[in-house]
Amino acid sequence: MFGYIKKWLNYILTGSFTVVFAACYGADMTLENPKLINAKDDKQNPIPGLKVTLFENRMEIDEKFTDQNGSVEFYYTQNNKYSYKVSIE
Known part of the structure; x- marks a missing residue:
């Protein structure tokens, strides 16, 4: 038994x-914290097609382009500090 x-x-x-x-x-916890970035001009019109680069500790980890609404979304872990760079291509 x-x-x-x-x-x-x-x-x-x-x-x-x-x-x-x-x-x-x-x-996977990397998709835990969404960060939505909205790009607008001085008249509050959306700016599509901007390249937004995500950096972690000065290292490029992701890049995306704003959509027709001027928005781009990144997912990242909350423990780290990130910076963003926006450029026109």
């Missing part, structure tokens, strides 16, 4: 626990 319970507990702990652990701690 003890062997049956031991095998059953081993199955539960190595099967289900592993899945729960991976679901909670194995998730």
Whole structure:
């Protein structure tokens, strides 16, 4: 009887626990914090097509272009400090 319970507990702990652990701690956290940037001119009109570059510790990590609404969205981890550079191409 003890062997049956031991095998059953081993199955539960190595099967289900592993899945729960991976679901909670194995998730990619880089998409946790969205940052929406809106580019507008002095008349509050959206500026499409601007290149916005994201830097982390002076290292370029991503670049995107503003859409027709003048918006671009980045996802990043909250623990780091980021800077942005906007350029016209």
